[in-house]
Amino acid sequence: MTAASPNGVAIDALPLIQTSGLTKRYGKNVLALDTLDLLIGGGVTGLVGANGAGKSTLIKILLGLLAPTSGEASILGFDVRTQGTKLRQFVGYMPEHDCLPPDVTATDFVAHMAQISGIPRAAARERTAEVLRHVGLFEERYRPMGGYSTGMKQRVKLAQALVHDPRLLMLDEPTNGLDPAGRDDMLDLIRRVGADFQIAILMSSHLLGEIERVCDYLVVIDGGRLVRSDTLSSFTGEMQVLTVEVESRQDELVARLQAEGLQVAIEGRLILIHLDGSAPYDLVRDAVVGLDAGLLRLEQRRHRLEDLFRSDEAEEAESG
Amino acid sequence: MAEQANSPTGSIYDLGYRPHEGERLGRAYATFALFVYSLRGVFGLGRSALSKVFSMGLAVVALVPAAIQLGIAAIAPLELEIIPPEEYFSFVQIVLALFCAVVAPEIIGRDQRNRTLPLYFSRALSRPDYVTSKLGALAAGVFIVVGLPQVILLLGSAVATDDVVSYLGDNAGDLPPILGGSLLVAVFFATVSLTIASQTPRRAFATGGVLAYFVIFTILGSILVNTTSGTVQDYSVLISPIDVLDGSVHWLFGAQPPSDSDLVHSGLAGGVYVLAAFAYIGAALGLLFRRFMRLTV
Numbered sequence: 001m002t003a004a005s006p007n008g009v010a011i012d013a014l015p016l017i018q019t020s021g022l023t024k025r026y027g028k029n030v031l032a033l034d035t036l037d038l039l040i041g042g043g044v045t046g047l048v049g050a051n052g053a054g055k056s057t058l059i060k061i062l063l064g065l066l067a068p069t070s071g072e073a074s075i076l077g078f079d080v081r082t083q084g085t086k087l088r089q090f091v092g093y094m095p096e097h098d099c100l101p102p103d104v105t106a107t108d109f110v111a112h113m114a115q116i117s118g119i120p121r122a123a124a125r126e127r128t129a130e131v132l133r134h135v136g137l138f139e140e141r142y143r144p145m146g147g148y149s150t151g152m153k154q155r156v157k158l159a160q161a162l163v164h165d166p167r168l169l170m171l172d173e174p175t176n177g178l179d180p181a182g183r184d185d186m187l188d189l190i191r192r193v194g195a196d197f198q199i200a201i202l203m204s205s206h207l208l209g210e211i212e213r214v215c216d217y218l219v220v221i222d223g224g225r226l227v228r229s230d231t232l233s234s235f236t237g238e239m240q241v242l243t244v245e246v247e248s249r250q251d252e253l254v255a256r257l258q259a260e261g262l263q264v265a266i267e268g269r270l271i272l273i274h275l276d277g278s279a280p281y282d283l284v285r286d287a288v289v290g291l292d293a294g295l296l297r298l299e300q301r302r303h304r305l306e307d308l309f310r311s312d313e314a315e316e317a318e319s320g
Numbered sequence: 321m322a323e324q325a326n327s328p329t330g331s332i333y334d335l336g337y338r339p340h341e342g343e344r345l346g347r348a349y350a351t352f353a354l355f356v357y358s359l360r361g362v363f364g365l366g367r368s369a370l371s372k373v374f375s376m377g378l379a380v381v382a383l384v385p386a387a388i389q390l391g392i393a394a395i396a397p398l399e400l401e402i403i404p405p406e407e408y409f410s411f412v413q414i415v416l417a418l419f420c421a422v423v424a425p426e427i428i429g430r431d432q433r434n435r436t437l438p439l440y441f442s443r444a445l446s447r448p449d450y451v452t453s454k455l456g457a458l459a460a461g462v463f464i465v466v467g468l469p470q471v472i473l474l475l476g477s478a479v480a481t482d483d484v485v486s487y488l489g490d491n492a493g494d495l496p497p498i499l500g501g502s503l504l505v506a507v508f509f510a511t512v513s514l515t516i517a518s519q520t521p522r523r524a525f526a527t528g529g530v531l532a533y534f535v536i537f538t539i540l541g542s543i544l545v546n547t548t549s550g551t552v553q554d555y556s557v558l559i560s561p562i563d564v565l566d567g568s569v570h571w572l573f574g575a576q577p578p579s580d581s582d583l584v585h586s587g588l589a590g591g592v593y594v595l596a597a598f599a600y601i602g603a604a605l606g607l608l609f610r611r612f613m614r615l616t617v
Contacts, residue, residue: 063442065617085347085446093442101434103368115353118344118444127340134337144368160439165340197337 015039016168016200017062022071024057024224032057034224035071040202044194046211046218046232047204054224055204056096059170062202063093076167089118092161092199096172099157102146106137106156109145110163117164127163135159135189151182158189162199169193171203175210183210190214212236240275243301244284247294256287275300350444351453358457362423371426378419379465385411386469386476393480405494406573408470409505413562416505417534419465420458420513425526427458428514432521437617447612455608459510467502474498497572504572505565508597511604512561518611538562545582557586558596567593 017040024033033054047055060066062073064084073080078087100109107128114124132141135155140148145156154174161169174190175183191214194201205211211218211232218235220227228235246253254271257264260283263274273280281298288295357366363379364372389403403411431437440450474494478487516533517526541560545553557563563582570577571590577583583593 063438065438065441085350085444085449088442089344089346089444091442093439095435095438097435099435099439101430101436103371104366108366112353112357113439113443115357116350116440116443116445118346118350119340120343120345120349121353123340123342130338164344 016041017073017075017202019058019062019073020071022058022061022073023069024054024061024066025069032224033061033068033071036221036224036226038219038226038229040217040219040229042200043216044190044201044203044214046215047202047221048208048211048218049204049206049221049227051206053221055206055221056172057224058221059093059172059202059204063091063170064088089164090167092164092166092169094157094161094169094171094174096176098153100145100148100153103144105143106132106141106145106148106159110156110160113160114163117166119164124163127165128159131159131163132156134162134192136185150177151179151185154178154182154186155189158186158193162193162197166199169199169201171201173204173206175205175207187213241301242273242275242280242284243297243299244271244273244288244295245269245297246271246288247296249291249293252291253287253293256291257284260287270297344444347444347446347449351449354440354445354450354453355456355460358427358454359460361427362457362461374422375419375461378415378422382412382415382419382465383469383472386473389473390476390480393477403473404575405470405474405498406501406570406575407578408473409466409501409569410566412466412469413565416462416466416509417531417562420462420509421527421530421534423461424458424510424513424517424530425523427454428518429521429523429526432518432615433523435617437615441617447615448609451609451612455510455514455605458514459506461506462509463502463506466505467499470498470502471495494573497569497574501569501572504568504594504597508561508565508601511601511608515604515608515611518608534561542582545585554586554588557582557588558593561600564593564596564600568597 017038019036019038022033022036022038023031025031036054036058047058049055057066061068062075062080064080067081075087076090078084080087104112110132111121111124111128114127115121119127132138132155135158137152137155137159140152145153148156154177158171158174161171171190175186178186187210190201190203193199194214194216203211203215215232217230218232219229244253250266250269250271254264254266257271257273260280262280262283265272265274273284284298285295360366363375364370385403385408389401392402431440441447445453474491478484478491481487512533513530516529519529520526538560541557541563544556544559545563548556557567560582566577566581567583567588567590570583571593
């Protein structure tokens with residue numbers, strides 16, 4: 001994408017979102033963000049963390065809805081504190097909660113919101129019709145929104161965030177309250193916005209499965225601190241495992257594999273061998289044959305992101 | 321083709337996503353757009369029929385004194401002035417209080433109630449811009465409700481006379497105080513009502529609060545004026561928002577209040593009422609902006 005940013009700099013050359021030492025304290029005891037340093041570029045970025053990790057706080061600070069206690073944050077090179085009204089012309093926000101007046105039609109509401117983002121009236125009307133079609137809202141758009149289903153409301157919420165053609169879209173738990181089918185539709189839509197519309201997205205979720213489906217990059221925060229920020233593939237690449245199931249002598253096999261220097265875990269009847277880029281198939285075969293353990297299963301499996309976090313939690317539970 | 325027509329999910333030409341190539345007009349435009357949208361909302365335009373009924377209905381009621389005066393003028397052969405221009409406000413003050421009690425919670429409370437505020441505050445305007453738009457919209461609405469009947473009355477009275485031109489020439493001096501008085505009344509009602517209404521997202525409480533303020537303090541002022549004496553009596557009239565405005569309007573017209581008015585009991589100079597009105601407006605503005613700067617969304 002060659003679009004110039006509002007600052008006149010080529011958009012790819014800029015970090016989309018940059019924070020340094022960003023801290024948010026609620027009262028005296030609650031530290032929502034703790035000296036967070038972030039650098040987020042284009043594409044679809046997932047913001048992951050448990051409830052209360054600071055995801056919403058970060059998004060709200062970036063939007064200027066909350067003032068940080070200390071530290072800096074900028075979007076597209078604009079300071080979020082001092083240049084908010086300018087930069088927010090180029091930002092779309094879909095909040096987690098309900099935010100639609102029930103007595104207004106989707107068409108009127110979305111067109112109004114476009115104007116509040118600085119889009120002239122005629123263009124606002126035109127873009128409203130288009131964006132509502134893109135999110136899949138047709139005849140219903142002329143009816144008051146009070147009668148909409150949750151799925152329809154979520155679509156309007158996405159539409160109002162998109163209508164002014166933002167450079168960056170921030171979605172706070174966009175699938176909240178949706179049934180599985182609605183969830184799939186919403187994720188497909190988000191995927192399309194990122195890929196086809198070429199709009200950068202920062203999407204928070206506590207459901208890793210969702211993040212995995214739509215995101216290119218992943219930012220993991222916990223307790224207001226950055227745990228890790230990387231491409232999705234680098235996260236999943238580390239999670240290749242080899243699953244082994246044997247008829248008997250499982251413990252002995254595990255001991256022997258560990259002696260060979262492999263990272264091994266037990267999950268019920270399964271032995272999980274962490275693949276660190278290596279391919280220890282021969283080792284496993286020889287060990288099983290040597291013990292005459294009776295091989296039932298030998299398969300490579302890609303761990304899902306959830307497993308990564310689950311094992312962390314399990315470890316914490318054990319040590320705690 | 322036939323097959324396509326029969327298929328249950330007809331396909332629509334997807335033109336693909338088109339970026340916005342045109343202008344982005346920024347903060348001032350966004351603020352103005354919100355003002356226009358809110359002003360429409362004051363009269364229930366673009367909303368349900370029910371929300372039109374009250375605001376439009378009350379605006380029509382505010383026209384009734386002018387209509388009666390003009391009706392009589394049309395029938396009666398002689399020039400009979402039932403409502404002197406400086407008294408029009410006192411005929412419609414209760415209508416204005418009701419109007420604000422109904423409309424202010426709609427203007428300022430609905431975005432809190434529907435949690436739409438984060439959508440506004442994450443766009444091209446600032447919090448003070450938001451408040452300014454809302455305030456401007458309600459003030460413009462009240463200005464129309466209180467000012468329009470007076471202008472109609474002035475023009476209608478001219479038409480009812482034999483000599484339109486000389487009537488207008490004689491009474492043109494009324495126009496500046498009509499507009500100035502209406503503006504002061506409108507800004508006062510708008511700021512005070514919005515300040516009260518913005519304290520709660522609950523419509524019923526907000527409406528009750530606005531109405532209670534205008535009724536209770538007006539009665540309280542009246543009681544104090546009629547039961548005290550000396551300096552206390554002089555200044556207690558300023559407790560009543562209606563008397564403050566009534567005194568200001570009379571001063572603007574250079575007219576004496578009627579002999580039964582509380583304004584007469586208190587011997588304050590007319591300019592003091594205007595100063596008091598500004599003080600109320602200033603205090604309300606401070607509270608209103610503070611409320612929105614502190615509001616967590």
